[in-house]
Amino acid sequence: MTQPHKPTGTQTAILMLEDGNVFYGKAFGKIGTTTGEICFNTGMTGYQEVFTDPSYTGQIVIMNNVHTGNYGTYEKDVESNSVKIKGLIGRNLEDRFSRYTADKSLQQYLEEQNIVSIEDVDTRALVTHVRTKGAMNCIISSEILDEAKLKEELAKVPSMEGLELASTVSTTEAYNMGDENSPVRIAVMDFGTKLNILQCMVDRGAYLKVFPAKTKIEELKAFNPAGYFISNGPGDPASMDYAIETVKAIINEKKPTFGICLGHQLLALANDITTFKMHHGHRGLNHPVKNLVTGLCEITTQNHGFGVDPEAVRKAANVEITHVNLNDESIEGIRLKDRPAFSVQYHPESTPGPHDSRYLFDDFINMIKASLN
């Protein structure tokens, strides 16, 4: 039970933002240099699930909660096979933990996964800055302590806007999940799906075939699916012409179709509704959403830096708004009037997060079952 403890104040690390602001802190995780787009997550539990969520590809995450790592890491609490964030920023990153099932400390885990991190940063000041100035690139280093050099490195990082990242985290080979005798056959377009999204469908009796991002419609049809699922994923949806093309073809199949997060944005784009880069996005476990169909509310898990244009949705004659965000009235859910297709901007699998929205998986599976009769 005795755990090694890193003596305090060992190694300095620097965080530099694109706008020139610099924060000094202490090195954590891997010693090195990393770059990415800065964002913040307000969740108070489930850090490991966040770190392994493929939608965070290319991003450096600030954890607003002041202690991260208290319950260590556990091989089963993952959303993909590796850590996907590019860097971590915290107030107190803990290298000692208490949890019977945990197998590693956060320090050991991040080191093994090559994640450069910084702690002892005034995260509240930093979050307030990002909230005011918006998303921007940043660099963390625990090896280069020369600010001019860091600035040089930071200038090389491309902007998230217009960046296609989904194909980099999608599966390279198609694979199956669930009971192969199930009539509920779902073709999954993997743009960086979270494991628990797939699990939520399998738990409800579905048989899945998960396809690489750039798979053509003919190949999807060859699986003889009863429904289609369009996954979450990282990057700018507007840069994904290949995917928009596939989603258009999927909709024309007139089979039950469900999209989450990036999948929601792609469904919108396939219906000529534009998307945009948000000021600083929504990331956390406490976002209030109202279901306009039932009138009930749900607390949702969110992770997105792009959104669907509300004006464009309202103008689209074939699209109905089903869910809205109660904080900023952003579009959280849509459905097509002439096709059995719907999507949500938030994460109903909610790992981490409240399980209020899991009914959407029931809805989807029931839609497929009804279409089979």
Add this chain to the structure above:
Amino acid sequence: MPKDNSIKSVLIVGSGPIVIGQACEFDYSGSQAARSLREEGIEVILINSNPATIMTDPMMADRVYLLPLTVESIEQILEENPQIDAVLPTMGGQTALNLCKEADELGVWEKNNVRMIGVDVKAIDTAEDREKFRQLMIEIGVGVAPSKVANSLLEGKEFAQEIGIPLVIRPSFTLGGTGGGFVNTKEELDAALERGLQASPIHEVLVEKALIGWKEYELELLRDKNDNVVIICTVENFDPMGVHTGDSITVAPAMTLSDTAFQNMRNMAIKMMRSLGNFAGGCNVQFALNPENEEIISVEINPRVSRSSALASKATGYPIAKIAAKLAIGYTLDELKNQITQTTSAYFEPALDYVIVKMPRWNFDKFKGADDRLGLQMKSVGEVMSIGRSFTEAVQKACQSLENNAVGLGYYGQSVKHAEELIEYIKVPKWDRIFRIKDALMAGVSVKTIVEATKIDRWFIYQIQDIVNMEKELAKHDMQSLPKELLKEAKRMGFGDEQICRIMKEDASEDELYEKRKAWGITRVYKMVDTCSAEFEAKTPYFYSTFE
């Protein structure tokens, strides 16, 4: 759906005198509720027998009655104020609830055409009656500790055999846990059963499995009439099961809870609240968690604004009583605004970017001869709440605020005990346990040994170890040799100037240290309690000081 416009005049019932176990928290909730209703243009009439409260200030309500909390007083008020059309009984703790229930049974409300709002009488009955609560939990598939009701010594012994020691004996229908206790050995069983049976007016006790070493958590919920539910705050007890929550050091947000375990707990809490009846308002649910396998068992549910709601309100910035009052008159959560940001929705779950520590304050020196061991019955006379940007900072600030010469985590009731004695001493929860844990760590006792002796989660002990290590480091210095980085680190860990001066090897003056600190630019900054971890701009936040 806007508010219920048929409600124009509301009676709020206060909690009466301040006693151990029921203090000023209900003054806070009552005052908030009065303000909340009046801003809706509703007339507020208030009854409380305690004039030493904020809520009885003339400007808080339209009319204030300083009368004994009896049905007679209620009848008198209703006679003088026939316009009253509703009573809000959930703001004055168990006292107010009991009085309103009594009046209900006597038909007082019905006779005067007064509705009880924000409450469901059946829900209270179920929550108060241990056997009914147990049955309901089993029905909805929520775990409870194994237990059986016994009406005789023989029966009790039989059940004790079945369930196995350690046990808790809980007498039925006694106030504040009187006559209850733990049975840790076979020898203690007979005496505990007899004591319990005698304490119960109906000669009945609940023989329950004691969840020794399980961790304890509390969730604060709000629900509206459409059945929308939010969790306002999750509180983790530093002390494991066995110490009354009012006597426990508690921490928010939960520090050692995985998301899997927390979401299980959240689902159970919502299920429990929904199964309990149909009321719009606040609710408090307590759970025990087995750290070995994360099994969760429900301990208690309080379908009202409670002691913990006041703490949760202060801890998160979310005004629970104020919103609960609005829900009672028919609003739904999605129609209301977050009171702190004023732009975002009241239907959300607060996110914290700081640590809250609540520490009880006992006065055993004023109660000579009183048993200073902590258990099922609450013994503290007050509490402090502190805010920090780390657990170490918050816990030291709490110690400094106790007004008992603690000067941070140290120097309080300084013990001269040796390591071996300390290990024995901390096995029994007492008022000074956290201070003795620190002493034990100072004496070189390992974290493992302390965890085994106290069953306190080891993460907390690691944190106290950090404080101990810092103290040892500071002790190597005097004012001249004290390094800037060390001082900064110490301030961030909540060490007070006076505390640092006492620790350093030469006598040092606080003023001198202050000047040094100022010259080095190690000064306080102020951070907001804004309900949302800085995600949105706050219009009416409050502040705490810290070092960054």
